[in-house]
Amino acid sequence: MRDASIVVKKKGFVLIAVLAITGIITALAVGFIYTVQTSTSLLSSFADSTKAYSMAKSALLVGLGELKAKVNSKDYNGRLPEEIAVKNPYPLREDLVVKIEDESGKFNLNSLVFPSGANNPEAVSDLKRLLEHLNLSVGIAEKIAAWAKIVSFESTDVLLLIPGITIRDFSVLDPYVTVYGDAMVNINSADLPVLMSLSPKITETMAKQIKSFRRSSPFLRTSDVVKVPGFSSLGVDLIGKISINSIFFKLKIKVSYKGIKKEVWVIAKNRANRMIVESWREI
Numbered sequence: 456m457r458d459a460s461i462v463v464k465k466k467g468f469v470l471i472a473v474l475a476i477t478g479i480i481t482a483l484a485v486g487f488i489y490t491v492q493t494s495t496s497l498l499s500s501f502a503d504s505t506k507a508y509s510m511a512k513s514a515l516l517v518g519l520g521e522l523k524a525k526v527n528s529k530d531y532n533g534r535l536p537e538e539i540a541v542k543n544p545y546p547l548r549e550d551l552v553v554k555i556e557d558e559s560g561k562f563n564l565n566s567l568v569f570p571s572g573a574n575n576p577e578a579v580s581d582l583k584r585l586l587e588h589l590n591l592s593v594g595i596a597e598k599i600a601a602w603a604k605i606v607s608f609e610s611t612d613v614l615l616l617i618p619g620i621t622i623r624d625f626s627v628l629d630p631y632v633t634v635y636g637d638a639m640v641n642i643n644s645a646d647l648p649v650l651m652s653l654s655p656k657i658t659e660t661m662a663k664q665i666k667s668f669r670r671s672s673p674f675l676r677t678s679d680v681v682k683v684p685g686f687s688s689l690g691v692d693l694i695g696k697i698s699i700n701s702i703f704f705k706l707k708i709k710v711s712y713k714g715i716k717k718e719v720w721v722i723a724k725n726r727a728n729r730m731i732v733e734s735w736r737e738i
Contacts, residue, residue, distance in 0.1 A: 503714070504715045506713075507712040507715045507717040508717050508719070508737065510717075511709075511717050514541040514543075514708050514710070515706055517539075517541045518553030518555075519706065519723055519732070521539050522704060522723070522730065523725070523729070526725055527728045532673055533643045533669075534673060535555055535557055535644060537555060540553075551708060551710065553707070553708050554708070555704060556630075556704065556705040556707070557641060557703075558635045558636060559635075559698065560644030560646065561630075561645070561649060562585055562631060562632050562640065562652060563632070563636055564582075564603065564608045564633070565603065565607055565638065566638035567600045568600070568603045568604055574600055574604065578638070579600050581653065582599065582652070583596040584652040585631060585649065585651075585652035586628070588647075588651050589628060589631065591624055595619070598619050598620060599617060602617050610634060611629050614629070630646075631646065631648055631649055633703070635733065636702060636703050639696065639697060639698035640698065641698050641699060642680060643674050643700075644701060647659060647662045650662035650665055650666075654689060654692065654693065656689050657689070660685075661683075661685045661689075664684050665686075675699065676699065677698060678694065680693055680694075680697065701725070702724060702726075703723070703733070704722070705720060707720050717737060718738040719738065720734075720736055721734070722734045
């Protein structure tokens, strides 16, 4: 009986050992399968993300080419396309749309300080008017000017680092300011708030007159501004603050591919019939 008991115990130990080993193998197998599935999912997401970025990059390059051809053509009339449709290089139904913004039609933050490092009071006043027309606190202008004395702006994103400027302030102001160019405002493309910021004498009605004038006949010379109703004398004061050329452009595109979303921005400069990329970033 004792021998039989020993045999039973041994068989029990063996069974427990087998079950334990089986459990370990099962756990290892499950872990391995999970690891493989996770790795496969990550690789798939990375591949989709890469395709989305490639799609955006391809569209932007096509957009840059078309923009270059337009602004350097002999029959260019000063009107920029607001967007350029690009045939999608991937098997999706929708074409891609590249949005175009003229940076030359915005207020230049780097104009707030002279090369000597001193504040430019006229530019600060212009910025205050812009803020007022955007229903933002005019006190923001002093904060930005103080920051500009410390470092030159290389991106409008720097505004988010300035104490006292909220994300909402930034989102409202950002479409109307730039860090590129010579601080001249292109009256062929500037929006109403920027046009009104040029002088305390420019009302919304007068700014609309500029937009109406350029729709029928784009400005070919800065002196043409005096032809706009209400600007016969005021227009003379604007000479030196305005331009009629588009030099810097922002191209923006959003792409969605298999749930992966990408937004890419490019700043390009038109120089000597060439479109030179100044910056390229993924948002």
